[in-house]
Amino acid sequence: MNGKYLKKDIMKKSLLQWKQKSYHETLKASSLEKKHTTISGKKINPLYTPLDLDDFDYSTQLGFPGEYPYTRGIHSSMYHGRPWTMRQFSGFGTAEATNSRYRYLLSHGQTGLSVAFHLPTLMGMDSDHPLALGEVGKCGVAIDSLADMEILFDRIPLDKITTSMTINAPAAVLWAMYIAVAEKQGVPPRKISGTIQNDILKEYIAQKTFIFPPNPSMKLIVDTFEYGAQEVPRWNTISISGYHIREAGATAVQELAFTLRDGIEYVEWALERGLDVDVFAPRLSYFFNSHNDFFEEIAKFRAARKIWADVMRNRFKANNPRSWLLRFHTQTSGVSLMAQQPYNNVVRVALQGLAAVLGGTQSLHTNSLDETYALPSEDAVTIALRTQQIIAHESGVTNTIDPLGGSYFVEKLTLEMEEEACEYIKRIDDMGGMVKAIEMGFPQKEILDSAYYYQQAVEKKEKIIVGVNDFIMEQERIPTLEIDDSTAEQHLTRLKEVRKGRNKTRVKGYLADLKKAAEDQVNLMPLLLSCVKSYATLGEIIDTLKIVYGEYDEPITY
Amino acid sequence: MSRSPIDDGRTMGENKLRVLVAKPGLDGHDRGAKVICRALRDAGYEVVYTGLRRTPEEIVSAAIQEDVDVIGLSILSGAHNVLFPKILDLLKDQDAGDITVIAGGIIPEKDIPGLKEAGIGEIFLPGTSTKDIVEWIEANVRNI
Known part of the structure; x- marks a missing residue:
């Protein structure tokens, strides 16, 4: 016991010495003032040692x-398996x-x-x-x-x-x-x-x-x-x-x-x-x-x-x-x-x-x-x-599991x-x-x-984003994917055909059953399956449920 | 759906610019819009935020009702080419064509010339500093 504490004391002393002599002396005054934080603003120390993991089991x-x-991971063999x-x-x-x-x-x-x-x-x-x-x-x-x-x-x-x-x-x-x-x-x-x-x-x-x-x-x-x-x-x-x-x-x-x-x-x-x-x-x-x-x-x-x-x-x-x-x-x-x-x-x-x-x-x-x-x-x-x-x-x-553990x-x-x-x-x-x-x-x-x-x-440039608030330069445009408007037309044509081609009485029946089930608080999955199989549309199904459930109106704050 | 004016601390007689920050389109990405709201408020503007998924009609009617100088549109859904011109047309139809309209979000560069031609004052892409937006408003709205 005493030996362990003695060792810790020596280590604490050495760390302090390192920080004051070696680390601080090599840094300019301006660098010393700079806080090192993660992108989330969490402060990070210049060095971590066994002292940070006291009683770590x-x-x-x-x-x-x-x-x-x-x-260290949910699978015993992780990426090997x-x-x-x-x-x-x-x-x-x-x-x-x-x-x-x-x-x-x-x-x-x-x-x-x-x-x-x-x-x-x-x-x-x-x-x-x-x-x-x-x-x-x-x-x-x-x-x-x-x-x-x-x-x-x-x-x-x-x-x-x-x-x-x-x-x-x-x-x-x-x-x-x-x-x-x-x-x-x-x-x-x-x-x-x-x-x-x-x-x-x-x-x-x-x-x-x-x-x-x-x-x-x-x-x-x-x-x-x-x-x-x-x-x-x-x-x-x-x-x-x-x-x-x-x-x-x-x-x-x-x-x-x-x-x-x-x-x-x-x-x-x-x-x-x-x-x-x-x-x-x-x-x-x-x-x-x-x-x-x-x-x-x-x-x-x-x-x-x-x-x-x-x-x-x-x-x-x-x-x-x-x-x-x-x-x-x-x-x-x-x-x-x-x-x-x-x-x-x-x-x-x-x-x-x-x-x-x-x-x-x-x-x-x-x-x-x-x-x-x-x-x-x-x-x-x-x-x-x-x-x-x-x-x-x-x-x-992937050669070893949790390589940063420890x-x-x-x-x-x-x-x-x-x-x-x-x-x-x-x-x-x-x-x-x-x-x-x-x-x-x-x-x-x-x-x-x-x-x-x-x-x-x-x-304030406390956080640097390369190319945005530092290291800025002009660049050429890159090619991007375009969705042209014929997409909408093609899709809307199919929606019309689906509505026309299905058995309307069947759709109406299932939607009415769905509404009833929502009111009765029973599990909706079986009826949702019947609805979609009858080619009821997503909008029709959700509108039916809105009658029973209502809509969420969020509080606007900023 | 109800629209909630956020900042009603207006002092009459003060020459505070009034800005409507609006979210047309179906996307719910409001981080940018809300950060802009705060930055404009901190810059001394009166800010009104519409909330999500507003139709062009709702946005124009809010702008007129709130008597704003600027509308800032934020959209990330890709529907800008359809919705922006509609908003600009409605403003003109209702004799509110003097309101400056600016925009930001995910907008491909190739769409920008067309949108500016339609009447969008400026388009601010990802990475824009909130200071740049304030400077633009000061130069292009305040000084007219």
Whole structure:
């Protein structure tokens, strides 16, 4: 004992000596004053030593990969057993155009699909809705009915490919369409696999594509948990997303805290319904941002796994170790990409992608260099995919598991982020949960404060963005993808044909049944399946539910 | 849907410029719009924010009702080529063509000349400093 303390004292002395003599003396006065902070504004020390990890216990803080608390990774063999899924998010124009991009990506080594829907679909509106003017096929693929979905997955075997769908407010409807397409291909629901984002809380907090108020929205999500656990057991019924929270301006800790607290909220609502935690929890998945600050991101991913394992095991008393696992998808940061000198974005994406891999992600989307201008061109998306392949096959970083584990800095940062996130989680618990916190505008305000603080730091040049507030030069334009207006025409023609060609009495009947089921508070999934199979459109289904559920009107603050 | 004026601390007689920050289009990306709201407020302007997903009609009617000098449109959905000209036309139809309209968001460079020709005063792309926007307003709106 005495020996240990003596050693620590000597070390403290040496560190102080190093700091005052060697470190300070070599720095000019101006450099000494400079604070070193992460992109989130978190202060970083000039050096980390064993003194930062006092009482650090390997087995309780880290453990082995695939073992509680999973700080080092959720799988025992990590990328040795299976590389991460390279999943590029894409969708634009008509179902035909997107189907052809999917088949292109699959033929070039992509291993999973990820569907981007256009804004009217995300808002549960048909493409001929007045608010859809100018939006058809612009931000993603236009899907109004099962007819579009059949074309989207034409010649793509849904028993072999996993599909992630970025859809939230109307997620249950689009999922029903996917199940119906699979059935038409002869693939039963038990055999399909993939993810629906289905995370409405982060919509209220950050991305803002909400339709219904929080209570019915949460009810619909629990419907998908319940149905999925029984009928579509290989499907991830939610992807609890920090990505958009971060893009809206949150710090890394806020992203971590708000996302995990969202996760806790979903578990609480599902338990309230009477679902068994060990039945639905293994199908919960996460989605994080990988931003510019390399080590902060890696620490965030490691801390996320550790907090979630603790929450599931100790707060919710889950017994199945699979319920403790935080499986996550990562996308590199869209807001970090710059319009100025856009080729530099390739480098940003490579570093962010590397951080995600060193943080142990299960799947990854790397952004394309041209995304500050438009949806990515085929050339740009190919470079983005190649970036992942270079990380996987050339860099050597997958040779060992959690290669940064044990770094004084990374471990200290992981511990601090865990601590700061847990403080936020506690605050939201005290407010009565995330739905309450959202209604109070709490996470929205915290995020906007961070966004404004960062913008000011950039304008004061406390934070440097290459090519934007320093190292500026003129550059040539780059070619970008164009969605021409014939897309909308082609798509709207099909919508008309679908409406004309279906059995109207059947559609009306199912929509009336759906309304009744919504009023009766029963699980809507079976009726949503009947509705989509009758070629009721997304807009018709959502409008029916709006009658029962109402619409969310967010408090406007800034 | 209700529109909420954010800053009603106007002092009569003060020569404060009034700006409507508006979100046309279906996208919900309001980080930029809200950061601009704060920056313009800090620069001493009266700022009114429309909230999300406003139609051209709603935006024009808010601009006239609030008697603004400038409309700042923020859009990231790609619908700018359809929605911006519609807003400009409606302003002209309602004798409010003197309101300066500026814009920002995800707008391909090749679309910029057409939008300026239609009457958009300036388009600010990602990476723009909020100071540049204030300077532009001071030079082009205040000094007329």
